[in-house]
Amino acid sequence: MTALTIDRINKRYGNLHILKDISIPIGQGEFVSLLGPSGCGKTTTLRCIAGFERPDTGRILFGERDVTRALPEQRDIGMVFQSYALFPHMTVAENLSFGLEVRKVAPADRQRRIADVLAMVRLEGYDKRYPRELSGGQQQRVALARALVIEPSVLLLDEPLANLDATLRDEMRFFIRDLQQRVGITSIYVTHDQAEAMVMSDKIVVMSAGTISQFGSPREIYERPASQSVAGFIGRSNTIGGKIAEALGQDSYKVETPCGSIGATGPAGLSRGADVKIMIRPENINTRSQAAAAGQGAGEGGHSDNVLSGSVVNSVYQGSANQLAVKLGSGDRVIVDVNGRNPLEVGEQVALRFAARDTWLLAS
Amino acid sequence: MSAVEAAPRIESRSNRGSATWMVVPALVLLIGFFALPYLTIITMSLREASTRAVYGEGFTLAHYTSALRDFYIWGILGRTLLIGATVTVISLLLGYPVAYHLAKSRSRWTSLLYIFVLSPLLVGLVVRTFAWMIILSNNGVANQALQAVGLIDFPLQLMNNSLGVTIALTHVFLPFIILPLLGNLQAISPDLAMASRSLGASRMRTFWKVTLPLSMPGIQAGTILVFVLSISAYVTPAMLGGTGGRTMSVLVVQYLVDNFRWPAGAALAIIMAAVAVIFVGLYLRLTARAMRRLP
Amino acid sequence: MTRASSGVEKTIWDRLFTVLVAAIYIFLMFPIVLVVLLSFNSGEFLAFPLEGFSLRWFEALFSNKRFLDATLYSIRIAAVSTVVNAVIGTLAAIYVARHATVARDYIRLIMTAPLLVPEILTAIALLFYFYEIRIGTDYSIGIQIGHIVVTFPYVFLNVSSALFNFDRSQEEAARSLGAGGWMTFRRVTLPAIKPGIITGCLFAFVISFDIFNISLLLKSLGSNTLPLELFDYLRFNFDPTAAAIASLSIFMTFAAILIIDRTVGLRSLRF
Numbered sequence: 001m002t003a004l005t006i007d008r009i010n011k012r013y014g015n016l017h018i019l020k021d022i023s024i025p026i027g028q029g030e031f032v033s034l035l036g037p038s039g040c041g042k043t044t045t046l047r048c049i050a051g052f053e054r055p056d057t058g059r060i061l062f063g064e065r066d067v068t069r070a071l072p073e074q075r076d077i078g079m080v081f082q083s084y085a086l087f088p089h090m091t092v093a094e095n096l097s098f099g100l101e102v103r104k105v106a107p108a109d110r111q112r113r114i115a116d117v118l119a120m121v122r123l124e125g126y127d128k129r130y131p132r133e134l135s136g137g138q139q140q141r142v143a144l145a146r147a148l149v150i151e152p153s154v155l156l157l158d159e160p161l162a163n164l165d166a167t168l169r170d171e172m173r174f175f176i177r178d179l180q181q182r183v184g185i186t187s188i189y190v191t192h193d194q195a196e197a198m199v200m201s202d203k204i205v206v207m208s209a210g211t212i213s214q215f216g217s218p219r220e221i222y223e224r225p226a227s228q229s230v231a232g233f234i235g236r237s238n239t240i241g242g243k244i245a246e247a248l249g250q251d252s253y254k255v256e257t258p259c260g261s262i263g264a265t266g267p268a269g270l271s272r273g274a275d276v277k278i279m280i281r282p283e284n285i286n287t288r289s290q291a292a293a294a295g296q297g298a299g300e301g302g303h304s305d306n307v308l309s310g311s312v313v314n315s316v317y318q319g320s321a322n323q324l325a326v327k328l329g330s331g332d333r334v335i336v337d338v339n340g341r342n343p344l345e346v347g348e349q350v351a352l353r354f355a356a357r358d359t360w361l362l363a364s
Numbered sequence: 365m366s367a368v369e370a371a372p373r374i375e376s377r378s379n380r381g382s383a384t385w386m387v388v389p390a391l392v393l394l395i396g397f398f399a400l401p402y403l404t405i406i407t408m409s410l411r412e413a414s415t416r417a418v419y420g421e422g423f424t425l426a427h428y429t430s431a432l433r434d435f436y437i438w439g440i441l442g443r444t445l446l447i448g449a450t451v452t453v454i455s456l457l458l459g460y461p462v463a464y465h466l467a468k469s470r471s472r473w474t475s476l477l478y479i480f481v482l483s484p485l486l487v488g489l490v491v492r493t494f495a496w497m498i499i500l501s502n503n504g505v506a507n508q509a510l511q512a513v514g515l516i517d518f519p520l521q522l523m524n525n526s527l528g529v530t531i532a533l534t535h536v537f538l539p540f541i542i543l544p545l546l547g548n549l550q551a552i553s554p555d556l557a558m559a560s561r562s563l564g565a566s567r568m569r570t571f572w573k574v575t576l577p578l579s580m581p582g583i584q585a586g587t588i589l590v591f592v593l594s595i596s597a598y599v600t601p602a603m604l605g606g607t608g609g610r611t612m613s614v615l616v617v618q619y620l621v622d623n624f625r626w627p628a629g630a631a632l633a634i635i636m637a638a639v640a641v642i643f644v645g646l647y648l649r650l651t652a653r654a655m656r657r658l659p
Numbered sequence: 660m661t662r663a664s665s666g667v668e669k670t671i672w673d674r675l676f677t678v679l680v681a682a683i684y685i686f687l688m689f690p691i692v693l694v695v696l697l698s699f700n701s702g703e704f705l706a707f708p709l710e711g712f713s714l715r716w717f718e719a720l721f722s723n724k725r726f727l728d729a730t731l732y733s734i735r736i737a738a739v740s741t742v743v744n745a746v747i748g749t750l751a752a753i754y755v756a757r758h759a760t761v762a763r764d765y766i767r768l769i770m771t772a773p774l775l776v777p778e779i780l781t782a783i784a785l786l787f788y789f790y791e792i793r794i795g796t797d798y799s800i801g802i803q804i805g806h807i808v809v810t811f812p813y814v815f816l817n818v819s820s821a822l823f824n825f826d827r828s829q830e831e832a833a834r835s836l837g838a839g840g841w842m843t844f845r846r847v848t849l850p851a852i853k854p855g856i857i858t859g860c861l862f863a864f865v866i867s868f869d870i871f872n873i874s875l876l877l878k879s880l881g882s883n884t885l886p887l888e889l890f891d892y893l894r895f896n897f898d899p900t901a902a903a904i905a906s907l908s909i910f911m912t913f914a915a916i917l918i919i920d921r922t923v924g925l926r927s928l929r930f
Contacts, residue, residue, distance in 0.1 A: 390811070
């Protein structure tokens with residue numbers, strides 16, 4: 001069942017086409033992130049859902065209810081702002097009470113709900129404080145509580161963690177996600193931070209230049225990106241250009257590249273001779289020095305393994321792993337993660353080994 | 365470690381010492397020709413009157429006691445305060461919508477509208493009051509217009525009374541309330557109003573519960589400014605107040621320039637200033653309650 | 660149902676609000692526009708209907724020696740006030756922004772005080788004071804000092820605000836590149852705060868040209884500023900020549916506003 005339907009909305013400012021035919025179905029209780037660089041239209045989409053912008057065409061439905069022309073206050077939303085937007089002249093309790101008073105909730109009921117939600121965000125005893133007397137993280141939780149206490153049908157979050165420091169941000173990701181799952185509220189989360197979107201979301205909408213690049217689960221988006229730009233935006237990736245030589249199965253292909261023939265996975269229906277890019281994530285590549293590889297024999301990893309050779313041109317120590325840059329025979333550069341201590345040195349010849357199932361073909 | 369700390373401190377101290385000359389001319393000007401002169405108002409008000417010189421030999425409180433026993437002066441003081449309060453209230457009622465509109469305005473005309481607000485401030489008082497004389501006189505523009513549409517048969521008395529002074533002063537000092545309010549309203553994050561609406565509050569409720577309370581500092585600053593300016597205004601009541609709209613400033617200048625009664629005039633000026641200070645003090649205490657929750 | 664009706668209501672309120680605000684803008688501008696209109700009117704009276712375009716009142720104005728003298732006198736007083744304040748106001752602003760420590764708030768308060776008290780009281784104070792220290796009002800020095808005192812805060816505040824908005828690390832960068840204190844000031848700081856100085860000076864000039872109370876009480880015998888001359892003229896006359904004087908003053912003000920708007924933007928004004 002869809003709790004929220006965004007149906008082909010368009011928005012223009014003068015000559016600028018900010019949103020182009022955006023459609024997103026969101027299920028009951030889902031946590032959906034709108035992810036993209038600034039100016040991609042994610043915030044405008046959120047503001048259309050909230051009612052602060054009105055799309056030029058298209059519809060927005062809350063359940064069965066068409067809210068496209070409704071004012072923000074008529075929509076039954078809860079919203080958390082990047083700036084928190086706590087009312088500075090009201091105490092925490094008064095901030096929380098605001099939406100309940102608008103809804104004419106009886107005083108006794110108000111008190112109980114405020115106490116409940118404060119307990120939920122672990123801020124018992126802070127009800128008499130003013131926002132300025134709270135830390136950034138506490139203000140954040142009050143903002144969350146204020147949006148949740150009215151029990152809205154949709155929770156909208158506009159980069160709520162952007163103003164927090166790194167440690168607190170990590171903590172709040174899990175806090176918000178946990179809270180959202182406990183309450184079971186349908187949530188839409190705007191962020192430009194892909195790591196945030198990955199760990200928090202049920203679904204991610206990757207946006208760029210007013211269109212949706214991809215809509216799917218974090219795993220789909222990471223492992224099966226729809227385009228090179230999505231692959232580049234989410235995590236690190238390597239690409240090697242080539243042509244489809246033959247289709248081996250429904251989603252597996254043999255690709256002819258300057259480094260030789262490579263077995264790869266890709267979307268169904270790629271035709272022979274089509275130009276493609278093979279995407280491989282750095283953590284999916286195994287590295288051996290050429291000498292060690294020669295001693296062990298090649299067939300060990302099974303027939304689906306691909307082996308490329310190259311030389312190490314750069315090595316960066318990153319604590320938990322080393323990041324190597326390897327130059328292939330074709331001239332392409334590939335980034336590889338090597339765990340633990342790194343026995344490989346710049347200039348050394350290496351064999352790169354990766355499974356066909358860890359690759360993904362992108363149309364180029 | 366202490367040596368490392370000490371080095372920049374010595375340097376900054378020597379910098380400070382060598383920079384003091386920069387502020388000396390301004391301090392000389394403002395102490396020598398602003399602070400000290402204010403003390404002479406007080407001493408002047410305590411001098412004895414004299415018919416042969418500006419003031420006599422001794423000191424006396426007589427100017428205060430006789431002024432405070434004079435019903436005529438009480439009347440003028442009352443009128444001055446009434447005009448000041450009326451101008452302040454009307455200025456707030458007219459100025460708030462303009463400031464609100466200007467703060468929200470995103471159009472390319474905003475800059476022109478800002479000029480509309482600023483220009484009355486920069487056009488001289490005499491010129492602006494003169495413009496109001498053209499409008500408010502017996503055969504002035506206002507009466508012409510009212511007679512043309514048939515609302516009145518005979519000209520209304522719009523000038524030479526408190527009404528004319530109040531109208532003109534409202535115009536003259538309106539920018540002084542718009543500008544502090546504008547600064548205040550622009551400093552309020554638009555997110556707060558959006559948060560309020562997202563919580564279900566209508567635009568009206570959002571205004572009363574969020575925007576208005578947060579703009580109290582601007583209201584306070586602007587109203588005090590307008591009140592002080594309008595009770596001390598001289599040009600406007602002098603030009604179009606006549607005897608019916610005479611205020612304290614006009615009376616003081618009359619004492620000083622026409623009657624050459626400097627000590628008595630000084631006492632009146634101090635009474636005027638003291639009353640202003642008392643009223644502003646009371647007002648501050650009143651508004652402080654409305655603002656105690658603000659950061 | 661409620662949604663539709665509230666949508667309609669909202670636009671009605673919006674329109675009413677717009678009309679109200681427009682009316683207030685008209686209220687603000689109408690008297691000024693009126694004066695300018697009537698100064699170009701060929702009719703004998705300061706009233707409608709307009710009879711035709713004419714420059715006769717400006718001719719009357721420029722053939723009147725008293726007005727010409729007053730205009731020149733006002734310009735002279737305003738120019739001296741501006742130049743003096745440009746120097747001492749800028750210096751004081753730099754001192755307060757860069758060097759003052761403990762007494763900073765008090766110094767700032769003193770520097771802006773002439774703006775915080777009614778001009779009429781300052782005029783009275785100076786009148787008594789000049790008498791007491793035997794400067795008196797026989798010469799222009801009294802009125803000149805009065806104008807300098809009253810316009811001082813405008814330069815000080817505008818330069819202070821420019822300094823406040825100026826990123827100090829630019830100065831440190833210049834020093835790190837080997838520039839001395841004076842060179843840093845002349846090549847880095849001064850260009851950055853120039854708009855503030857210009858704005859403050861234009862402002863000081865316009866205010867000095869316009870102020871009345873100081874001039875009324877401190878004027879020396881035989882020389883009137885333009886506002887004083889207009890004030891005196893209106894005691895016995897009420898004709899379009901006065902409108903021509905007023906127009907002249909309005910044009911000057913708008914020229915200053917335009918210059919400020921074009922160079923630094925009006926919103927940077929401080930007063």
